[in-house]
Amino acid sequence: MFFVLMSSSVTADLFLYGGHILTLDPYHPQAEAVAIADGKILAVGSVSELQPFLSSHTERLSCVGQTVLPGFIDPHLHLLSWASRYSGADASTARSIPELQLALQQQLTRASANAWVRGYGYDEFLLAEKRHPTKHDLDAVTRERPILLRHRTGHAAVLNSRALELAGIEHDSAFSEGVLFEMEPFLRTAVPQLSADALEDGVRRVGQELLHQGVTSFHDASAGNTLEDLALFQRFHSESMVASRATVMIGINAFSQVLEASLSPFSGDDWVRLGSIKIMVHESRGLLSPSPEELAEMIERVHRHGFQVAVHAVEEAPVCIALDGIARAVQRWPRPDPRHRLEHCSICPPPFLDILRDTGSIVVTQPGFLHFYGEKYAAEVPQDLHPWLYRTKSFLDCGIHVAGSSDCPIAPLAPLLGIQAAMTRRASSGASLNPEEALDLSSALALFTTAGAWVGFEETTKGRIAPGFAADLVILDGEVLRIPPQDIGTMQVAKTIIGGKVVWSKALE
Ligand SMILES: [Zn+2]
Known part of the structure; x- marks a missing residue:
């Protein structure tokens, strides 16, 4: 033996x-x-x-x-926004605006009489028209009932005329076409929440889907999470709606709540635990939000309290300032094995690898994006950045921990497809992306098992x-x-x- x-x-x-x-x-x-x-x-x-x-x-x-x-351990997904998608039209398979309209038309007949008509998951790149749908396209479905159509990434949404009216922005010239970018916090207050029943129904379906795909542990990475959300996950577990083990990140805006409640990092039990503190960094028209200094201060605050930070950073500039912030915190306030997380780290040129390694940070990547959206990257990511795109093997060769996740519902939960894409580096169309980063089977399996355990400091109990x-x-x-x-x-x-x-x-x- x-x-x-x-x-x-x-x-x-x-x-x-x-x-x-x-x-x-x-x-x-x-x-x-x-x-x-x-x-x-x-x-x-x-x-x-x-x-x-x-x-x-x-x-x-x-x-x-x-x-x-x-x-399988999926260290980055968004359970509630995934669950909410079961209450709307699935727009992810639409390949033209008429197909989108048909999906919304069908949802209109299903939705109860005074409910908003919701649709999720369109991607303008995948539409024959190669543009975002507008309020006019949605008005063609209905002008009487409000429609809210969300982009796959959650970074854009389209409202029809009735929805713009109900949201009180029908006269705002910025939204004359009905397309809203980076307005999710506004939409959360302006659009009625899903009914508790609809959301619970979605959560149950998500709970089943996790099991169906072999995901036994996951981290919820939603930046809007508060301690109320942590309590919600505890209820999902105690009422047997979600059987997989949950680690729940808390957004930086609710970090004070965590401190006031005197919770220690990863407190909880084997089923539902507190996770890392999530910070989003965006780049829009050359502007970084938060600013490098603000970000560094946020990271330092989380780090000094002994928590693991998880910074969402996709493009080169956000990744750069996230790493600078982590390096500053780690140098000023050294502590053993902080394991701070970079979520996505989609563009990672060589100098960043040294910082990742030297600060003991982890990259949480999404190999499934290569499969589902590789065609878009091949077309839209500038050629000179391709060698730095969604790297995996270079991280491992450098001694940097890297874990695989789905980011569901940004992409479907599909760990086996993630493993496949980590090995093939191919889009569903067959297009090849940065094949030097391809992993062998055992490294690809490790992304979704041992590495997922490492991310959550669980390498001696899971994976x-x-x-x-x-x-x-x-x-x-x-x-x-x-x-x-x-x-x-x-x-x-x-x-x-x-x-x-x-x-x-x-x-x-
Ligand atoms: Zn995410």
């Missing part, structure tokens, strides 16, 4: 055997069988070695023809199949070692196990 056993007097509740077990433990990457007891992994080894742990109460699960992996680790596992149909990288995204999750319990099974769908 190649693993240390916790205690030979305990017998297993669950025993997995017959499949290909990839442990993500670099010293013992493969095994024949796993024994689980009390929600944790008891022993890992060969079938004969694990016999002493079996008893009459042990449930035996054959995994012949299947692959067993640690459960590997090893004794003492949480029994959070995903079982895939097929053998991932034999499947060509470009087909990994088509693999199906057969079962998802959290805390030693089968919480989702394809056979029961």
